[in-house]
Amino acid sequence: MGNSTPPPHLRVSRIHKRFGGVQALTNVDFEVARGEVMALVGDNGAGKSTLMKILAGAYTADEGQFWMDDRQVTVNSPNDAADLGIQIVYQDLALCENLDVSANLSLGAEPVRPGWGFVPRMLRPIDELAMEVKAKKATDQLEVRTLKSVRAKVGGLSGGQRQAIAIARAVGAESSVVLLDEPTAALGVAQTGQVLDVVKRLRDTNHAVVYISHNLREIFKIADRICVLRHGNNVATWNIADVSADEIVVAMTRGLDEGSDFAA
Amino acid sequence: MQPESRPSLVDRLRELRQTRFGAFVPVLLALAVIWTYFGLAVPIWEYWTNPDAESLRFIFLSPRNIYNLFMQSAVIATLAVGITVVLLLGDIDLSAAATAGVCAALLGVLVLQGVPAWLACLVVMVVGVFMGAAQGLLVAYVGIPSFVVTLAGLLGYQGLMQKILPTGNLNIGDPFVRSIARVLIPDLWGLVLAALLVLLLIAALLRRQTLRRAMGLELDTQIVVWGQVVFFAALVFGAVITMNSYRSLPLMILLLVALTALVGWVTTSTPFGRSIFAVGGNAESARRVGMNVRRIRVACFGIVGLMAAIGGIFGASRFGSVSYTAFAGGSLLLESIGAAVIGGTSLFGGRGSVWNAILGALVIGSLGNGLDLSGASAADKLMFSGAILLLAVAIDALSRPPTGSVR
Numbered sequence A: 001m002g003n004s005t006p007p008p009h010l011r012v013s014r015i016h017k018r019f020g021g022v023q024a025l026t027n028v029d030f031e032v033a034r035g036e037v038m039a040l041v042g043d044n045g046a047g048k049s050t051l052m053k054i055l056a057g058a059y060t061a062d063e064g065q066f067w068m069d070d071r072q073v074t075v076n077s078p079n080d081a082a083d084l085g086i087q088i089v090y091q092d093l094a095l096c097e098n099l100d101v102s103a104n105l106s107l108g109a110e111p112v113r114p115g116w117g118f119v120p121r122m123l124r125p126i127d128e129l130a131m132e133v134k135a136k137k138a139t140d141q142l143e144v145r146t147l148k149s150v151r152a153k154v155g156g157l158s159g160g161q162r163q164a165i166a167i168a169r170a171v172g173a174e175s176s177v178v179l180l181d182e183p184t185a186a187l188g189v190a191q192t193g194q195v196l197d198v199v200k201r202l203r204d205t206n207h208a209v210v211y212i213s214h215n216l217r218e219i220f221k222i223a224d225r226i227c228v229l230r231h232g233n234n235v236a237t238w239n240i241a242d243v244s245a246d247e248i249v250v251a252m253t254r255g256l257d258e259g260s261d262f263a264a
Numbered sequence B: 001m002q003p004e005s006r007p008s009l010v011d012r013l014r015e016l017r018q019t020r021f022g023a024f025v026p027v028l029l030a031l032a033v034i035w036t037y038f039g040l041a042v043p044i045w046e047y048w049t050n051p052d053a054e055s056l057r058f059i060f061l062s063p064r065n066i067y068n069l070f071m072q073s074a075v076i077a078t079l080a081v082g083i084t085v086v087l088l089l090g091d092i093d094l095s096a097a098a099t100a101g102v103c104a105a106l107l108g109v110l111v112l113q114g115v116p117a118w119l120a121c122l123v124v125m126v127v128g129v130f131m132g133a134a135q136g137l138l139v140a141y142v143g144i145p146s147f148v149v150t151l152a153g154l155l156g157y158q159g160l161m162q163k164i165l166p167t168g169n170l171n172i173g174d175p176f177v178r179s180i181a182r183v184l185i186p187d188l189w190g191l192v193l194a195a196l197l198v199l200l201l202i203a204a205l206l207r208r209q210t211l212r213r214a215m216g217l218e219l220d221t222q223i224v225v226w227g228q229v230v231f232f233a234a235l236v237f238g239a240v241i242t243m244n245s246y247r248s249l250p251l252m253i254l255l256l257v258a259l260t261a262l263v264g265w266v267t268t269s270t271p272f273g274r275s276i277f278a279v280g281g282n283a284e285s286a287r288r289v290g291m292n293v294r295r296i297r298v299a300c301f302g303i304v305g306l307m308a309a310i311g312g313i314f315g316a317s318r319f320g321s322v323s324y325t326a327f328a329g330g331s332l333l334l335e336s337i338g339a340a341v342i343g344g345t346s347l348f349g350g351r352g353s354v355w356n357a358i359l360g361a362l363v364i365g366s367l368g369n370g371l372d373l374s375g376a377s378a379a380d381k382l383m384f385s386g387a388i389l390l391l392a393v394a395i396d397a398l399s400r401p402p403t404g405s406v407r
């Protein structure tokens, strides 16, 4: 990547978000370019998930602007984000355990059979077979090998399988931005490797990827840049080549100013 | 289609249990137990213990009684189908029976005023939708738990019914209204209809199988396909033949089945239905994938209101009268919630089916009918129904997937 910063594909600036008495994000700027993996780190409660949910339209920011390829856009709902090609894997996965894998993979975007134009879309018959074909393709791609059938209920799957399903849902949709919120936290070594492969594949197919993790070793393996949040504030954004693990840890835990004060 | 190893009988049964019809097994077992008890065990016991008895008398299992059982259960079933829809959301409707009462009373008054009965029925159905949707608005947009909103609705609508019917009773002689419960489908037509339904199911299953093969998707085994057909055929023909051997298939039952098929199709096969299950399973995920959770809630409460209104019409037709105790003030509410839950629909949302509600209504109806026949007191009936309901809810709680986080 070198030191030149690629032009951002998705950029937000001056994001503020408050939950009752908690100021979760203050004046946060964030960006990610196509073909790069931007790591987002920070302590628990730093506001990482909140920022991702705002990017995905699950929360609306109290203040702030969005740009997509230098065009100003508004993201006020998950549908807005999906229309802009933004997909997210939530930290809590957000799967419906009572539904099967294939239903979860198409949730909210069920394909319907043609020829029912005379009724509202919500009341047209779902094309279950197309849905299953899509689900099979998505899970095969991720090599969820242990998955017996896309007709299995998600409630009966293991943590790793669920994680894979959640990733498959985000990756399977038409997207240019993929946000992954701690996708490897619950996984073993082999499955973590699979997820990292998916992330690399996304980058190589010119997606803009945001990757949240507490594992700096993973981040050094795949990230191009890293953005540090602390108490809902920007601390720093670096090229990964220009920074050491120690510097990142200091920035996460003490912030840069306090860190240098401390050193002085 | 060659299985690698011969699956054991148990495996095959398990496979069947996973199918759409497999979900009927527990409630059908409950029905079988109740019918065996009242239909066989009680008469045989009485014959043995009573030396004066001339012959065995199987009153409970007589076609006449089964026919009445279906008719008695029809109103419960109509409400239970509606209640199932809100249960799927993870909500509850305690006002359904009171809504049915208001609608039936309104129907009676309108017909008495000379409004054409078909128009009165339509008006009452629209009113029912509004009565339900109004509560849905409070649940969805104000954020009051449905239990509280519909409890208030129950009280309010009970009062409303008393206002509409100050005497608490009104006879309805209108031929159109009465015809719903009185018109019978000729025996032959009933059988033709049953045969058509079975053929339709076979055609649908085979078509699906062909498409699946063409698309390279996993196939259902032969035993699953034909098991479903045999099961469905036995159910449909069993019901039609039994009713034919007393009178014939009543129009009301046909209407109930058609309505249930419609609601069942909407809940299982459309994006709207999928969103009901999604909200019941994980409302936050549903919201995050862009579903309009609030509108879905309001729509579902509208549906339960509509089904309650139709239940009111059915009841008015069957009894030829509207009374406070038959609807708003009686046991109808708990019987229909009980029917939905006994049918296997979860009180925790996201699991269940409207067809099961019909079978659940038959269980409740059979229990009441059987206890009546064996001369049990009203007190016994209440205690029995309570025990059965408790059992169903306990099974529901125990069969919740253990991985499901307690929210």
Ligand SMILES: Nc1ncnc2c1ncn2[C@@H]1O[C@H](COP(=O)(O)OP(=O)(O)O)[C@@H](O)[C@H]1O
Pocket (backbone or CB within 6 Å): A019, A020, A022, A023, A024, A042, A043, A044, A045, A046, A047, A048, A049, A050, A051
């Ligand atoms: N829905 C919410 N309601 C109230 N407070 C919230 C909500 N979501 C997040 N917060 C608060 O916002 C802050 C940031 O949380 P979060 O974004 O989840 O942090 P991170 O993902 O970095 O661990 C925390 O103090 C958290 O308690």
Ligand SMILES: [Mg+2]
Pocket (backbone or CB within 6 Å): A048, A049, A050, A091, A181
């Ligand atoms: Mg988080």
